[in-house]
């Protein structure tokens with residue numbers, strides 16, 4: 001007999017991730033789908049949900065998550081674009097609702113979380129590093145949240161190790177062919193029909209290379225992580241960034 005004990009609503013339910021999450025919540029033995037919301041819907045009492053899963057667009061996420069917190073509902077957030085400024089605003093709202101947990105995860109795939117962790121560990125040993133993220137062409141943001149987070153982790157690890165800037169003799173790049181820089185780390189974004197979500201972290205030192213690559217070939221890869229978030233978020237009050245904090249990897 002199943003015990004559908006966690007009531008879950010999904011915001012962004014008509015999207016690629018939101019619809020996949022609705023199916024996963026329906027199928028899991030311990031979760032019940034009680035609400036599907038998308039753009040223009042009145043979020044109201046969120047269908048009586050215990051936990052909301054939010055996969056919308058960067059411009060809307062803070063407003064949606066704030067509404068959930070003000071309703072006293074825990075939130076698992078997959079939407080990207082969480083700047084420090086937005087996180088600060090959210091933390092202030094959550095501080096007034098002390099029992100509420102919010103998980104913001106740039107990537108729910110276990111391999112992507114490990115890729116970030118391994119890249120952070122490798123960072124101090126290599127003079128050169130570049131991040132290449134590759135996604136489907138319908139993605140609205142660049143770089144990916146995963147690439148931004150990876151670059152941030154690597155940049156901090158390099159600073160802690162006393163490493164300077166990555167070596168780069170480029171003086172002429174009128175079209176931006178060298179990509180963007182995030183926390184000092186070069187990041188390149190590829191958009192290609194046929195791809196889902198992929199990333200390579202390229203490390204280089206004299207006479208050797210290390211490449212760490214992760215591929216999400218299907219959105220099913222994100223679902224175990226999303227369900228882990230749904231099951232654990234109530235036990236983690238406050239704002240948590242990164243699913244690794246729920247997995248004993250932090």
Ligand SMILES: NC(=O)C1=CN([C@@H]2O[C@H](COP(=O)(O)OP(=O)(O)OC[C@H]3O[C@@H](n4cnc5c(N)ncnc54)[C@H](O)[C@@H]3O)[C@@H](O)[C@H]2O)C=CC1
Pocket residue numbers: 011012013014015016017018037038039040055056057058060064077078079080081105106107108109141145222
């Ligand atoms: N953390 C993770 O593991 C992953 C994160 N993502 C992120 O999730 C987000 C969504 O990605 P996709 O599902 O591929 O996009 P999508 O474009 O397929 O879906 C977004 C949905 O949000 C809806 N929406 C737009 N404005 C809204 C609003 N104000 N309120 C409620 N819903 C609204 C849209 O109508 C659409 O149905 C992106 O930020 C993406 O980067 C995507 C895959 C994995």
Ligand SMILES: O=C(O)C1=N[C@H](C(=O)O)C[C@H](O)C1
Pocket residue numbers: 080106107108135139140143144145146147196197198
């Ligand atoms: O939009 C996507 O598809 C994805 N978005 C997230 C990101 O920006 O990192 C996670 C994953 O890369 C898929």
